[in-house]
Amino acid sequence: xxxxxxxxxxxxxxxxxxxxxxxxxxxxxxxxxxxxxxxxxxxxxxxxxxxxxxxxxxxxxxxxxxxxxxxxxxxxxxxxxxxxxxxxxxxxxxxxxxxxxxxxxxxxxxxxxxxxxxxxxxxxxxxxxxxxxxxxxxxxxxxxxxxxxxxxxxxxxxxxxxxxxxxxxxxxxxxxxxxxxxxxxxxxxxxxxxxxxxxxxxxxxxxxxxxxxxxxxxxxxxxxxxxxxxxxxxxxxxxxxxxxxxxxxxxxxxxxxxxxxxxxxxxxxxxxxxxxxxxxxxxxxxxxxxxxxxxxxxxxxxxxxxxxxxxxxxxxxxxxxxxxxxxxxxxxxxxxxxxxxxxxxxxxxxxxxxxxxxxxxxxxxxxxxxxxxxxxxxxxxxxxxxxxxxxxxxxxxxxxxxxxxxxxxxxxxxxxxxxxxxxxxxxxxxxxxxxxxxxxxxxxxxxxxxxxxxxxxxxxxxxxxxxxxxxxxxxxxxxxxxxxxxxxxxxxxxxxxxx
Amino acid sequence: xxxxxxxxxxxxxxxxxxxxxxxxxxxxxxxxxxxxxxxxxxxxxxxxxxxxxxxxxxxxxxxxxxxxxxxxxxxxxxxxxxxxxxxxxxxxxxxxxxxxxxxxxxxxxxxxxxxxxxxxxxxxxxxxxxxxxxxxxxxxxxxxxxxxxxxxxxxx
Numbered sequence: 001x002x003x004x005x006x007x008x009x010x011x012x013x014x015x016x017x018x019x020x021x022x023x024x025x026x027x028x029x030x031x032x033x034x035x036x037x038x039x040x041x042x043x044x045x046x047x048x049x050x051x052x053x054x055x056x057x058x059x060x061x062x063x064x065x066x067x068x069x070x071x072x073x074x075x076x077x078x079x080x081x082x083x084x085x086x087x088x089x090x091x092x093x094x095x096x097x098x099x100x101x102x103x104x105x106x107x108x109x110x111x112x113x114x115x116x117x118x119x120x121x122x123x124x125x126x127x128x129x130x131x132x133x134x135x136x137x138x139x140x141x142x143x144x145x146x147x148x149x150x151x152x153x154x155x156x157x158x159x160x161x162x163x164x165x166x167x168x169x170x171x172x173x174x175x176x177x178x179x180x181x182x183x184x185x186x187x188x189x190x191x192x193x194x195x196x197x198x199x200x201x202x203x204x205x206x207x208x209x210x211x212x213x214x215x216x217x218x219x220x221x222x223x224x225x226x227x228x229x230x231x232x233x234x235x236x237x238x239x240x241x242x243x244x245x246x247x248x249x250x251x252x253x254x255x256x257x258x259x260x261x262x263x264x265x266x267x268x269x270x271x272x273x274x275x276x277x278x279x280x281x282x283x284x285x286x287x288x289x290x291x292x293x294x295x296x297x298x299x300x301x302x303x304x305x306x307x308x309x310x311x312x313x314x315x316x317x318x319x320x321x322x323x324x325x326x327x328x329x330x331x332x333x334x335x336x337x338x339x340x341x342x343x344x345x346x347x348x349x350x351x352x353x354x355x356x357x358x359x360x361x362x363x364x365x366x367x368x369x370x371x372x373x374x375x376x377x378x379x380x381x382x383x384x385x386x387x388x389x390x391x392x393x394x395x396x397x398x399x400x401x402x403x404x405x406x407x408x409x410x411x412x413x414x415x416x417x418x419x420x421x422x423x424x425x426x427x428x429x430x431x432x433x434x435x436x437x438x439x440x441x442x443x444x445x446x447x448x449x450x451x452x453x454x455x456x457x458x459x460x461x462x463x464x465x466x467x468x469x470x471x472x473x474x475x476x477x478x479x480x481x482x483x484x485x486x487x488x489x490x491x492x493x494x495x496x497x498x499x
Numbered sequence: 500x501x502x503x504x505x506x507x508x509x510x511x512x513x514x515x516x517x518x519x520x521x522x523x524x525x526x527x528x529x530x531x532x533x534x535x536x537x538x539x540x541x542x543x544x545x546x547x548x549x550x551x552x553x554x555x556x557x558x559x560x561x562x563x564x565x566x567x568x569x570x571x572x573x574x575x576x577x578x579x580x581x582x583x584x585x586x587x588x589x590x591x592x593x594x595x596x597x598x599x600x601x602x603x604x605x606x607x608x609x610x611x612x613x614x615x616x617x618x619x620x621x622x623x624x625x626x627x628x629x630x631x632x633x634x635x636x637x638x639x640x641x642x643x644x645x646x647x648x649x650x651x652x653x654x655x
Contacts, residue, residue, distance in 0.1 A: 052641045164564055166557045167505070170512055173550045177519055180546065184539040191526050194521070222581060222612070225574045265518060276502060396623060399608030405602060410592060412636075414644045416501050419589035427582060434573075436566045453542040465536030494563055 007363025008178065012370055016059050020053075021367055024064020025374045028387055031065075031482055032072025035332045039069035039334045040440070041217055044209040044367055045401070047341055048408040056346040056360050058368040059493055067119065067218035067371045070275065071319055072386075074111045074310060079387060087275030087313040094298065095411060101301055104242040106249075108383050110303060113245065114257060116376045118311030121261040122268070123319035123368040129269075132363065133353040138329070143460035143469040146480035152329055154245045154483045155270065157441045158490055159277055165364040165490040168441045171432075178331045179449020183433040187456065198417040205340035207418055208446050210405040211425035213337075214415070218401040219430040221394060243380065255312050264312030270321020275313035275320075275332075282312030318368060323348055325361060329448065333440030336447045343447075385395035401479040505566055506558050513554035520547025580611040596647030602628045 011017060011078070020219075032041035042065045050058035073088035078095035090242060098107035140148070157168035181192045182202025193199040245253070260282040267278035286308035287298050298305045320332045328350030330336040342349055347357060354361050409418045429439060463469040471477045502510070523543035532538040588604040605624040614620055634643040 030614065047643075048635075052635075068577070164545065166553060166560070170550070170553050170557065171551060173516070173546055176546050177515075177543075177550065180543050187529065187532065187539050189528060189539040191543060219581065221577055223573055223575075223578045225572055240592075248507070373642060393614070395609055395612040395614040398607050398612060399582070400623075402581070403605055406585070406588065406592075406604075407597075407601070410597065411641060412641065414578070414593070416589045416593055419592065420586070423582065423585050423589060429576075434566075434568055435508060436564075437508070456542060457537045460537040460541070463536075494560075 004129070004358055005366065007359050008364075011056050011359045011363035012060060012366040017057055017363070018365065018370065020057055020061040021064040021370050022374050022378060024061045024066075025068035025071075025378065026369055027291040028065035028068020028070075028374075029075070030068075030243060032302060033386065034071030034392075035075045037217060037401075038073065039066050040153035040209070040214045040337055040443070041401075042066075042069040043334060043337045043341075044206075045213045045408070047209070048207050048345075048404070048411050051411060055342065055347050056358070056363045058341065059338065059360060059364050062341060063364055063367050064351070064371045064374070066317060066334060066338075067314070067368070067375060068418050070313060070494070071115055072376050073109060073113070074115065075383065078107045078111060079450035084208065087279055088309075089276070090279040091306065091313075092284065092310035093309075094104065094300070095300065096332060098301035099307065101256075103241050103301070105243040105383075106245060107301075107306060109243040109245050109380060110249065110306050112376055112380045114253060114260075114307040114310035115314040116372050117253075117257045118261045118264055119314040119318060119372045119375075121258070122265040122315035123365065123372070125228045125262075125265045126318050126321060126368070128398065130322055130325050130361070131354060132353045133322060137326050138353040139258045140475065141353070141473065142455040142462070143473055143476040144479065145329070146213060146452065147470070147476045148329055148457040148484070149448050149455070151479050151483045151486075152323075153441065153445055153448065154486050157438075158486050159421065163198060164436055164438075166218040167437050168459075171437055171439065171442040172445040175445025176449045176452070177337070178208065178442075179446045180453070185450060190457070196417075198364070198415065198421075202416065203421070204412060205322075205344065205411075205447060206412055207409055207422050208425065210408050211422045212442060214401055214408075215317060215405040215426035216429035216433060216439070218398045218405075219426060220433050223430060223434070224400055236239055243383075249303050253307045254306050254373065259289070260286065260308045260311035261315045264315025265319040267312070267321045268316030278312040278316035278319075279309035281310040291324075295378040305459055314372075319367075321364070324353060328353070329337065333443050334438075337443040340447050380419055393463045503562060503565065504568070505562060511557065513551060516547055516554055517551030517594045519550060520544065523547050572603035577612060581608060584608055584611065593646075596641055596645040598628055598632060598645055598648055 012021075028042050031037050034038060035266065043062050046062055046065050051063055063132065071089060074091045074095070077088040078099050079093035081092050081096040090381075095107045095111060098104070098110075121370070153172045154169075157165055157172055169268075178231040179202075181199055183190050185202060204494065229373065263282050263285060264275075267281060268275070283305060286304050287295060289303050290302075294302060294304055317334075320335050322332075324330045324335045324339060328339070328348060330339045339349060347353070347360060405422065406419055409422050412418070435438065458482055459469040460466075463472070472478060523540055523546070526540045526543065528538045528540055534625075545603065558588055584607050585606060592600045602625045606620055609620045620647065632643055632645075636643045
């Protein structure tokens with residue numbers, strides 16, 4: 001492991017990569033800060049930039065953007081009560097009241113220290129857990145992978161659908177259907193191309209991400225008349241108060257951070273869960289842990305109430321890399337985007353990544369530490385200035401997002417069919433979003449589609465067409481039972497509400 | 500009978516799934532693959548059936564949570580303008596080149612979204628695109644096809 005850490009450090013500490021982490025954290029903070037635009041959009045917008053880099057550098061840039069966007073989301077939660085991403089909704093519960101009391105700077109500092117601590121502690125867990133899990137996951141066979149993908153897709157549908165499980169599952173199927181367009185990987189038979197040569201190679205992952213996230217988010221902001229900056233006028237972005245945290249507040253944070261980090265990391269590892277669930281659970285858990293006097297302060301500017309979700313959401317970000325790096329199966333929409341980018345670089349994450357591309361495996365982990373440090377020492381003092389980005393009018397913001405989306409596709413193919421297709425998919429996605437059809441399950445399904453078909457093919461060929469492969473191996477059976485439990489729970493909760 | 504928008508979307512999804520399934524059954528596979536445990540049709544057929552089942556359930560089952568959208572608050576005019584501009588942009592990008600088409604797209608988008616500060620609109624279109632192209636093409640060495648700039652000798 002020491003050797004791996006050194007490899008990772010030597011890669012991550014090269015001048016280019018340090019610069020990329022800094023650029024990533026900075027750009028991520030700015031994009032994540034804008035309400036409506038989250039880490040997935042931020043990463044999607046960065047994909048065209050990464051074309052010119054080697055895989056490690058590209059991935060380091062994206063990891064920096066991811067952390068920066070989560071941090072930026074907290075900033076808009078605290079300053080505007082307008083969370084940039086769902087994972088920072090719980091941050092607003094106590095962060096915004098604190099800002100209203102004239103302690104916005106302090107709230108931002110507590111959020112930054114908690115994020116740093118949560119991210120760093122969970123990166124240590126990742127350092128220990130990922131190599132061990134990589135070895136364990138070598139024992140996984142095709143049926144296990146197939147079952148694991150079913151579990152991931154079911155879990156993300158259950159957790160990201162705001163109680164509308166069926167809608168999310170329909171998005172999963174739509175994502176899988178889109179993934180089947182083009183040549184079949186084994187037989188080279190073209191499917192669903194309708195004799196259009198442009199579809200022979202299938203629909204590009206970047207196109208789907210740009211259409212369903214970057215472009216459709218921009219269109220949704222315009223469509224709903226949502227001005228991401230309208231709330232910015234409510235609070236002075238230049239007088240945020242002191243960013244110093246006193247001894248009493250530090251002690252409170254020190255108690256909250258370890259337990260929220262562990263919880264956040266474990267939730268992040270679970271497929272489909274992630275920062276949102278981790279932050280809410282950490283908030284609830286912290287409320288149960290503190291004494292009665294502190295409990296009364298929750299919702300009114302409690303340090304515990306702010307520190308817990310911030311720690312947990314960053315810890316969950318690191319945790320979500322575990323299934324991506326060890327199994328090659330992303331646990332969240334954001335890591336699905338990163339998987340797609342990795343596949344674009346010609347790298348297949350999974351148990352063998354640890355052996356075949358150790359520099360990528362370790363440099364991503366080590367860049368997380370560097371990212372955390374950058375966020376703390378670079379972004380925190382700059383917050384009063386970065387916060388002014390919230391004043392960028394949407395008249396400029398939206399066209400620039402559309403411009404980056406189109407450029408990303410143009411760079412990829414120099415083909416206007418792809419741009420037309422992207423616009424079409426973005427328009428459909430905008431209407432689907434309007435009626436709460438979630439997009440992360442679609443992205444995850446699209447990314448996993450090819451691998452899922454491949455593992456199903458192998459499983460069925462091994463079992464000679466029999467469905468026995470679903471229960472022949474204990475691991476497969478256990479994973480499928482967990483999946484059925486999630487489905488059963490969704491059905492139960494549906495009927496319970498009706499009763 | 501009034502059908503909710505969510506159920507209408509589910510109905511459209513049902514139609515899509517039926518069409519997808521029909522197309523899946525018609526995928527031409529090799530003769531020796533016809534009776535194999537898995538061929539190019541298998542996975543799409545499963546997906547088609549899954550789509551039909553899920554969308555049917557969504558249509559049949561009563562809605563637990565209804566999504567209400569107030570159409571009066573939706574800005575149809577701006578979004579139609581933006582989509583039309585984007586389509587024109589997509590149509591002309593290969594003909595007139597990246598630089599001019601992108602700059603004009605940005606300028607027109609700012610205008611249709613209500614911006615009237617001409618100087619700022621200009622800076623954030625033509626010089627901005629030029630700087631971005633320099634970043635990609637000049638610094639990051641990412642090839643950016645622009646027949647027009649190539650023709651006038653600005654790009655190699």
